[in-house]
Amino acid sequence: MIAVRLYRSERREIIFGLPAINTTALRPAGMIVWSALLLVFLLGTFRATLVGLSDWYFRIGTQPEIERAIHYMPSNARYHYYDALAIEQNKPTSPDIARQFEQAVRLNPRFSDAMLAWSVELELAGQRAAAEALLDRAQDIDHLLRPSWALANFYYRTGNEAKFWAEAQNCFRLMSRTGVMEGRFALVPVFNLCWNVTQDPSTILTKAIPNDRVIQGYYLGYLLNTNRFEAAKQVAALLLPNAQPINQPFLFAYCNSMIALGEIASAVQAWNAMSASHLINFAPLNPAANVSLTDSRFSAPPTGVGFDWRVRVPESVRFRFTDGSPGYQFTFNGSQPEAFDLISEIIPVVPGRTYQVTSNAKADFDPSASGIRWSVWDYRSNHQIGAQGDGHLLKFAVPNNVSALELRLSYQRQMGTLMLKGDYDLNQVTLKQSP
Numbered sequence: 001m002i003a004v005r006l007y008r009s010e011r012r013e014i015i016f017g018l019p020a021i022n023t024t025a026l027r028p029a030g031m032i033v034w035s036a037l038l039l040v041f042l043l044g045t046f047r048a049t050l051v052g053l054s055d056w057y058f059r060i061g062t063q064p065e066i067e068r069a070i071h072y073m074p075s076n077a078r079y080h081y082y083d084a085l086a087i088e089q090n091k092p093t094s095p096d097i098a099r100q101f102e103q104a105v106r107l108n109p110r111f112s113d114a115m116l117a118w119s120v121e122l123e124l125a126g127q128r129a130a131a132e133a134l135l136d137r138a139q140d141i142d143h144l145l146r147p148s149w150a151l152a153n154f155y156y157r158t159g160n161e162a163k164f165w166a167e168a169q170n171c172f173r174l175m176s177r178t179g180v181m182e183g184r185f186a187l188v189p190v191f192n193l194c195w196n197v198t199q200d201p202s203t204i205l206t207k208a209i210p211n212d213r214v215i216q217g218y219y220l221g222y223l224l225n226t227n228r229f230e231a232a233k234q235v236a237a238l239l240l241p242n243a244q245p246i247n248q249p250f251l252f253a254y255c256n257s258m259i260a261l262g263e264i265a266s267a268v269q270a271w272n273a274m275s276a277s278h279l280i281n282f283a284p285l286n287p288a289a290n291v292s293l294t295d296s297r298f299s300a301p302p303t304g305v306g307f308d309w310r311v312r313v314p315e316s317v318r319f320r321f322t323d324g325s326p327g328y329q330f331t332f333n334g335s336q337p338e339a340f341d342l343i344s345e346i347i348p349v350v351p352g353r354t355y356q357v358t359s360n361a362k363a364d365f366d367p368s369a370s371g372i373r374w375s376v377w378d379y380r381s382n383h384q385i386g387a388q389g390d391g392h393l394l395k396f397a398v399p400n401n402v403s404a405l406e407l408r409l410s411y412q413r414q415m416g417t418l419m420l421k422g423d424y425d426l427n428q429v430t431l432k433q434s435p
Helices: 002-016 023-060 063-072 077-090 096-107 112-124 128-141 145-158 161-178 188-197 201-207 213-225 229-239 245-261 264-276
Strands: 317-321 328-333 339-348 354-363 372-378 387-390 393-397 404-412 421-434
Touching: 063 077, 077 096, 077 112, 096 112, 112 128, 112 145, 128 145, 145 161, 145 188, 161 188, 161 201, 161 213, 188 213, 201 229, 213 229, 213 245, 229 245, 229 264, 245 264, 264 339, 317 339, 354 372, 372 387, 372 393
Parallel strands: none
Antiparallel strands: 317 328, 328 421, 339 404, 354 393, 354 421, 372 404, 387 393
C-alpha cells in the first residue's frame, strides 16, 4: 500500500508538475474544515426551523401565538408591532402597547407604521413633543400619504392651525400624485377635517386646496353633495376658465345644482364655459339675444344634464337617436300609458317676454289628432304656465319673476281615439321671442 501511494504521488508530480503532498499531515485540518461546515449547516437549519416555526405561530394571529413567535424570533420588528395591536384589542390601556411599538421601532428604525402607532401612545401619555418628533421622523422616511395624514390629524387635535393647513395641502398633493383617480384614496375625510377646523370657505380654498384641477374638481363635487353652494361657486370660478375634460362631471353637477336653486345666471355661465372649452358640443346660450334653446335640430344624443334635452318616455315607448334626419324617433306600440312626457328641456328666458314654439315632425298617424303637444312649466313648482296653440305651435308669456322654464313635449290620449301605434319623428323645434 505504501508503494502504491508513493507511486501515485510521484506520478502526480511528473504529470502536473506538482510536488507530492503528505496527505496524512492534512487529516486534522480537513476534519476542522468539515466540522466547521457541518456546524454552519446545522446552525442554518436550526435558524430556518425557528423562522418557520415563529412564522407559523404569527400567522395564527392571536395574541398568545404572536408572543410565541416573538419568543422564537425576538428580533423581528413586525412581530412586536402586531403584538401591540393584539394587546390593544384586548387591553386598550395596557402599557405594553407602547412598549411593543417602541421595540418594533428600535429593531427597525425605518418602520414608519410602528412610528405612527407609537406616536399615538405618546400623545395619549401627554408627550406631545415626542409624538410630533416621531411623526416628523416617519414622514422623512415614508413619503407617501399616511405620515402626512397622521400629522394633519395631530395638528388638528393639538390646535396648531398653521401647521395643519400645510399638512392638509400636502395630503391633497400626495393623493393627486399617487392614486386619487384610481380610487386608492378617499378625499372626503380630508375635506371634512378642513371644515372642522373652520367654516370659512375662502380660508380652506386658499390654505388647503392646491392649484390642482383634479383636487379642485373633487372638492367642487364634495361641496355640492354637502349643500355648500356659495363655497361651490368659488371653486367653479377657478375651474370654468379653460375647463378640462377631467372636471366635466363636476361641472355638469354644478350646472344642475344652480338650475335647481334657481341660480340661472350662474348655470348659464357654467354651460357657456363648457361650450367654450368644447366639453359640450352645443352653442352658448344668450336669452337676451333670443338664444334659449339647446340643440334645436336634435343633432346629438340627449345627455339629460344642464340645459340639454331629457328623455322621459316610459319603457313601453322606444326612443332612438339617429345621426341625421330624423334626430329623435319615438315608437308607440299601442300599450303605452294614456299620458306621459316624451322629452323636456330647461330653457333660460327673459322675464316678462312672450315666446313662440314651433316644431317639425312626421308620424305614421295624424299628428294633429295624436294628442302630442308642447307645454311649458315652472320647473321648480311644477305648475303649468298658461299657453295657446295646437300640437306643433305654442305661444306663452313668461312671468315677471321667472328666468327659466321647462319646455315639455307630452302625450295625452284624446277622448274617443285609439292608443297611438307607429313612429313619431321629431326633426326640429324653434323657440323665439314674439311681439
